[in-house]
Amino acid sequence: MPVLWRRILIFLLASIPLVFIIYKTLTNQLGADPAKTIVLFTGEWAIYFLFITLAVTPLRRLIHVGRVHFRWLQVHRRMLGLFALFYALLHVTAFLVFILGLDFTRFGKELVERPYILVTIPAVILLIVLGITSTKAMMRRLGKSWSRLHKSIYLIAILAWLHVFMQVRSSYFEAVILGSILLWLLGIRVYWYFQKPK
Template identity: 50%
Template sequence: MDWVARTKLLIFPLCLAPLGFLIQAVLSNTLGPDPANTLTRDLGEWALIFLCAGLAITPLRTITGVNKLIRFRRMIGLFALLYALLHVIAYLAFMLGWQWLTLLEDLYKRPYIIVGAMAVVILVALGITSTKPMMRRLGKNWVKLHKLVYLAASLAVLHFLWLVKSDYTEPVVYGLTILSLLILRVPGFKKALRF
């Protein structure tokens, strides 16, 4: 077993740890006065954290020269998708009680939900096409499609920004992080990263 496989065995449970902590908080009733809102928010934030982590892999690979780091990107991206889907499920189950008419009203009244839904749809498309057979089938179009991850991340930040009511610090930090990771992919910056 090479170091990548061994490292994946360590990273996989670490990526599940936030979900484990949230489940434990639900079972012990320690999510605060509004547990549905806290759970939904925390799942969404973990999706954003994993999105940023996945986007950081390419610049990190450029800086370190360790090309095998790219083999972690799909796993991290799929965890971003997992937390995003759980965020949506928590919203539908605990905030709306599976009331589809209320969802339609929310889509009309709250544009941040439409923006968030667009981000999740993109992540689902990227997740479905992340397998090797799909890479072969899509060919060069696979790379173009997977560049939409930056759009998904930007939409997720906008969703977060519109959602908060007073303190914009966290969504701004995520936004600046994603902008920085996007800038680091510009050819001139990529050359500067190679020492």
């Protein structure tokens, strides 16, 4: 499949969660607390796309059976990362609009009541920086610093998982599953790093 058509397909697939939540909103199917549903939904998809982006390199390097391989995904990693940023910004916007009601005087109180916000702020800021610097022009301008900067996606992923973990009130199932996936995504990179010839 040509690169352009793959880009269109990935874009359409990545837009499905947005279409889904808009449909649920317009048809009043968001449950007893629509605001909370939207905030949680967009946050979950931000993490999913973050992990999908991190999974591109392991898939490319590890899975190659006959003609089935994932090298083609490398070209689309930036788009996947931008969708992580997109859903993260929707998540933050939904929180500010539906939970805070754009009343920023309540922000200090919210930090006390919801300490997991503290790990969200640097994660979102870093995601924005990575989004801004994801173009080829910025890659040329930053040179070797670009690679070091974009390794902060590992820190972003850890902060995103902490954001989930700190919200757990009863079942840790989802947090453990996400933590296990993250441990593998980062652990395989640590293994590869120490396997490099010195």
